[in-house]
Amino acid sequence: MTESDPAIIRLGVVGAGFMGRQHIDFIRAAPGMALTAVADPVLPPDAFGCAVHESTERMLDAGQVDAVIIANPNALHVDTALECLEAGVAVLLEKPVAVDHAQSLRLVEAVERRRGRLLVGHHRRHHPAVARARAAIRDGELGQVVAVSGLWSARKEDAYFTDMPWHSRPGAGVLLINVVHDLDLLRHLCGEVVEIQAMQSSHARGLEVEDTVSLSLRFENGVVGSFLASDAGVSPWGWDQATEETAAFPFLPDGVAYRIVGTRAALSVPNLARYAYDASVEPDWHSPLSRTYLPVVPRGSFQRQLEHFADVVRGEAEPLVSAEDASRTLALVEAAALAARTRRTVDVARFRTDVEAGRE
Numbered sequence: 001m002t003e004s005d006p007a008i009i010r011l012g013v014v015g016a017g018f019m020g021r022q023h024i025d026f027i028r029a030a031p032g033m034a035l036t037a038v039a040d041p042v043l044p045p046d047a048f049g050c051a052v053h054e055s056t057e058r059m060l061d062a063g064q065v066d067a068v069i070i071a072n073p074n075a076l077h078v079d080t081a082l083e084c085l086e087a088g089v090a091v092l093l094e095k096p097v098a099v100d101h102a103q104s105l106r107l108v109e110a111v112e113r114r115r116g117r118l119l120v121g122h123h124r125r126h127h128p129a130v131a132r133a134r135a136a137i138r139d140g141e142l143g144q145v146v147a148v149s150g151l152w153s154a155r156k157e158d159a160y161f162t163d164m165p166w167h168s169r170p171g172a173g174v175l176l177i178n179v180v181h182d183l184d185l186l187r188h189l190c191g192e193v194v195e196i197q198a199m200q201s202s203h204a205r206g207l208e209v210e211d212t213v214s215l216s217l218r219f220e221n222g223v224v225g226s227f228l229a230s231d232a233g234v235s236p237w238g239w240d241q242a243t244e245e246t247a248a249f250p251f252l253p254d255g256v257a258y259r260i261v262g263t264r265a266a267l268s269v270p271n272l273a274r275y276a277y278d279a280s281v282e283p284d285w286h287s288p289l290s291r292t293y294l295p296v297v298p299r300g301s302f303q304r305q306l307e308h309f310a311d312v313v314r315g316e317a318e319p320l321v322s323a324e325d326a327s328r329t330l331a332l333v334e335a336a337a338l339a340a341r342t343r344r345t346v347d348v349a350r351f352r353t354d355v356e357a358g359r360e
């Protein structure tokens with residue numbers, strides 16, 4: 001098969017930095033896909049063995065792509081995605097969908113108006129352990145879920161902020177860069193969040209953006225939860241250390257990012273350890289506690305995301321993470337930032353309504 005074969009999806013990548021290069025590797029390993037173009041203003045023209053353009057516009061004008069993966073800085077996401085949708089090209093847009101909820105609404109509107117094919121890159125939703133955990137919750141394997149807690153902490157290198165200054169300015173920060181994934185997954189697993197409280201700190205790095213946050217969440221089904229995150233502190237806890245998603249991060253087997261507590265059992269994710277009292281009659285906190293691991297077939301979420309994107313490109317699947325869905329996750333991140341700034345509880349639905357009405 002060659003890229004002139006109509007069965008092959010011709011893919012372009014916009015932004016070939018840390019994340020874009022990983023997407024390029026996944027495309028190269030994927031059957032039925034070919035990397036035909038890259039758009040990035042700061043690359044040598046022969047960097048990837050395919051056409052390299054200095055802008056998305058030039059790449060689209062060259063007509064070499066059926067679909068595009070957008071991995072440029074967050075502030076460019078909406079305009080780049082709109083450009084691609086206007087050109088009739090399918091889009092996998094890296095998270096966050098936009099830098100704020102108001103901006104994301106432009107994209108939601110354009111996707112609806114153009115019936116555009118757009119998947120947002122909340123890749124963790126594609127991980128087999130997430131699908132298994134979601135099924136366990138849905139099928140009552142934990143009883144009634146009462147609470148959830150999560151943690152993500154890792155010490156990013158200082159060059160992450162000095163070499164790529166957009167990382168230290170509004171539009172980035174640990175909430176928008178990292179916690180956005182976790183809040184998306186907590187929504188996916190536990191349902192919509194109705195109230196949020198937050199504290200944040202820039203104490204460790206002294207940057208304009210926050211490096212550390214603590215969140216309290218109330219879900220619409222009555223579940224309450226908490227989430228802690230820092231990009232300044234060493235830890236083995238968090239999705240990136242608990243999965244083998246990228247070689248760029250250390251992997252510790254049996255790692256935990258989330259703990260979900262139900263009336264019959266508890267489940268940690270992504271290691272899928274299920275804890276339950278081991279008594280046939282009236283089990284309670286005096287009963288022995290047993291641990292079993294839920295079985296799952298291992299597969300990387302970026303690969304599964306790319307396979308799913310191929311189905312979206314061909315019009316054979318609705319996106320697992322639509323612009324509208326990702327826009328709700330982003331609204332939650334923004335509500336967290338507002339809660340931290342104002343030191344008050346934010347009603348998430350009211351916050352979204354206020355943004356939509358131009359009041360926030």
Ligand SMILES: NC(=O)c1ccc[n+]([C@@H]2O[C@H](COP(=O)([O-])OP(=O)(O)OC[C@H]3O[C@@H](n4cnc5c(N)ncnc54)[C@H](O)[C@@H]3O)[C@@H](O)[C@H]2O)c1
Pocket residue numbers: 014015016017018019020039040041042054055056070071072073074076094095096121123164177
């Ligand atoms: N899904 C994930 O786990 C994950 C992980 C890291 C980053 N990301 C996301 O990927 C995106 C990129 O992050 P990164 O860490 O790779 O950043 P980066 O700074 O390493 O890369 C950004 C790239 O975009 C290029 N660029 C800048 N302006 C451009 C333009 N106008 N057109 C095309 N390219 C342009 C830059 O030259 C650079 O190569 C961000 O949205 C980030 O949130 C996602």
